Amino acid sequence: MQALIEELESRVSEVMSELAGERVSAMVKLSQNIKFGDYQVNGVMSLAKKLGMNPRQLADKIVVKCDLSDMCEPAEIAGPGFINLRLRSDWLTKQLQKAIYDTERLGVDIVPVSGRTVVDFSGPNLAKEMHVGHLRSTIIGDVLSRVLEFLCGDSDKVVRQNHVGDWGLQFGMLVAYIRETEPDSFADPSVLRVWDLEQFYKNAKKRFDENEEFKQFCYKCTVMLHEKDAATMAVWRAVLGESRRHCKVIYDRLMVNLNESNEKGESTYCDDLPDVIADLAKAGMITESDGAQCVFMPGYNTAEGEPLPLIVQKSDGAFLYATTDLAAVRYRVSKLGASRVIYVTDSRQKLHFQMVFDCASKAGWTGQARLEHVPFGSVLGEDNKPFKTRSGESVKLSALLDEAESRALAVVSQKNPELDAKTKQEIARVVGIGAVKYADLSNNLISDYVFSWDKMLAMEGNTAPYMQYAYARVQSIFRKALTEGKTITAGAAISLQEPAELALAKILVRYAETLSAVSRELRPHILTGYLFELAGEFSTFYNACPVLKAQEPVCSSRLALCRLTADTLKHGLSMLGIETIEQM
RNA sequence: GCACUCGUAGCUCAAUUGGAUAGAGCAUUGGUCUACGAAACCAAAGGUUACAGGUUCGACUCCUGUCGGGUGUACCA
Structure with a gap:
């Protein structure tokens, strides 16, 4: 079966379409108030209007014609023409049963997709270390990829693309700096080791700013790089290797699924750029303006009210990120076979992508593919300005994650001092990293958010630790059940008597439609909201319904509910790239 | 100036994209541990959805205008 809400939607829609004589x-x-059932049909009123009918009478016809008796109690017509649906308890238990057996997918059906979905995210500049500015794109893109991949059940259909900055002046500068300060590494790039990439970059940049001769040398090295001078390329590759080493540490700590096979940086497209210009010119889209090659499209204006161009080649002949992005579109559509390309970048690049999409489409490069920009807001400090260190520098991700872990360690040590040091460390790692990621993902994408240690590690409210705690408590029940000789049988009959049991069951069966909503709307906070509700509903159940002390068959039934809750929490968190622990 | 975006409880945010009585979490106030883990639960209180019009059976959501914040707006990415 497809996701619950989608099943209801398609069944009722079919009946309504028949009555309407067209597709409606x-x-x-989902009903907001349990008084109105579990799900409600909202489309009757507008259809009645269109057909010139009384909405309640139309609702009546629909209800008579639409057989939902396997899933729902008899439908009720309410208010001006709502149809309220209540799920049958025996249907619910059947779904739960199925989900428990299906340890791989928890009853979530595969939704086949045509073509590939490309997700472009993270994209750090490899000349420097990753800082807080890369956090959102990296983890949001990772979550979207995970959800899309899981839903279509085919890892070949979701292609992660890490559009790293690995080309241009910054690398000419690093190569120049190595030639000057580390002749050994220049002679044999394999011995190059950069322990502190950030400091290394800063030193080079300082020299660049202060010494005119060195600056010219940097330009020269950049040209040599672009001309593929062998020795220069060798050092460049060595620098990238060192840089990747730094990146990998961060990706591993963040549980982000990115590796070298996903890396398609700017340099990947450097040979295609002249073709991009040539093809645009052939299509008659290029206009020269102030010496630069431009694409003018209607609807874009500068601050002065003049037409705003998408510049694809500078007056000095150099290409820009717009050119690279256009080349990437071509590659993704024609070579990767993308039917959907998702760009996860901050909202300040909205105009840029609008213009690139517009241009690519006019040039005929997009084919059937849908290009989607997922813009997100900035991470702010407590002063409501972009998050920086006290000295005004960007916060390195490695330092940020260190602090998350050490703060979590302090909390763990306070809450559970009896745990041994190693266990505390591991809990602190999982909780700390989870808290950072969750705080980011649970915010609506588009709004800026204020980075606050106190809030994300408060371990109260809508935070990762709250869910990890819920999970740990379920696991604790299973540990205890084991010592009492109780076995957990997947086939145990489930009966839903208490309100808390019913409420828990109803949210459990909504997991599939939640993931489906995330993939459609590309908003991870739909999933965090669901998990928070699930953990909350479990906590209520946990308090109201004793599990191990209950008589059979209630005990087994509740154990089964616990099993599925734990599996769903763990799975949902894994979609967010957040780990769980057995105890905390 | 123009474009985009946001404005919801004291604070931080939701509201399934036009549905019924706008929901959570912090903070506040009260109640639950000799209990399957209190990092929890239960309850109370908190609102003219920035403002003014409009569209319709129905508006936080769509349209127009006003006010306020953020971002972008020709050779950086």
């Missing part, structure tokens, strides 16, 4: 949507939504 039932607009099935």
